[in-house]
Amino acid sequence: MTFSFGFQLDDDNQGVTTNTTTIDTNVDESLHPWTDIKVEDLISQLPPLLSYSSVDIPHSSITPIARRDLFDARFQLIDADEDQAIISGDSDLIPGKYEGGLKTWECSVDLVQHLHQCQYDFREKKLLEIGCGTSLPSLYAYRSMLEQSGPKNAVIHFQDYNLQTIQLVTFPNIFLTWYITQFNKGPEGEIEINETIIEQFKQHLRDVNIELRFSYGAWKAINEHYDYIFTSETVYRTASIPTLVELIESSTHKDTITLIASKSVYFGVGGGVREFSDYVTSKGHSVDLAWSSKGSGVVRHILSFKL
DSSP states (O other): OEEEESOOBOTTTTTEEOSOEEEEOOSOOOOOOOEEEOHHHHHTTOOSEEEEEEEOOTTSOOOOEEEEOHHHHHHHHHHTTOOHHHHHOSOSBBTTTBOSTTSEEHHHHHHHHHHHHHTOOOTTOEEEEETOTTOHHHHHHHHHHHTSOSOOOEEEEEEESOHHHIIIIIHHHHHHHHHHHHHTOOSSEEEEOOHHHHHHHHHHHHHHTEEEEEEESSOOOOOOOEEEEEEESOOSBGGGHHHHHHHHHHHEEEEEEEEEEEESBOTTTBOBHHHHHHHHHHTTOEEEEEEEOOSSSSOEEEEEEEO
16 A cells, blocks of 8 residues: 655755655565664765755755755666665655655755754764754754864764665765865765775864764664754654654753654654654653744644653
């Protein structure tokens, strides 16, 4: 069975998913366990050429955020003879198999706008993005640190269900953010990857003292506290909300800023803001509304979670 709900990829709209997306429920949900992956392993997966364009952040002065072109990531999947369900894009979400991470989801753009308005300082902080995908919020945080002088002394932890997502878009997007900021490149183009550039990137991370961490697989309690936790469009299924909250609980201290960007409802699959809020309050935690969209269509929200 395939359900539809209110947002879809529009390849002509900067690859931002906004209208109608499909979810394939005919799949055996044997979940991959949470697994960490080293930066060196991700560097080894970079292709010789990266094609990129940029996502505009509407109604703001934010410089567009570069990310790898979707077609470029899919070509690499084809070359690697990966799962055709992921390559074809016929289903944007396949529970337990592919959670839509190759695409940029609308609420992640909302979250970037919100972070910019709040003017958070990410230096000397630890940040976790859950279900990161193309990872616009963390890319914004990373770039904002690069634009400030001196050591950053920061940790950014990127988590997604799919290893392919981290290999094909998350890490390449981080690399692109560094490269474009470092060399003042334009909002779209191609980058040739060679050993010289890779060594410059590694040296940059050492110089500014930014630790990049990566994990993939099913959510679980990790018992490590972060100063910022971000997640976008991860509450679309009611069944996944308890494990998401368990992960957030285990990663939060009393001063953690935890932001959840979501549509009010995801038709056909049961999740949404109300379901998430009800579960959080049933656990004795608080959730506040930080922002809501205006206008027609499905309303989008940003929620703030507190223990």
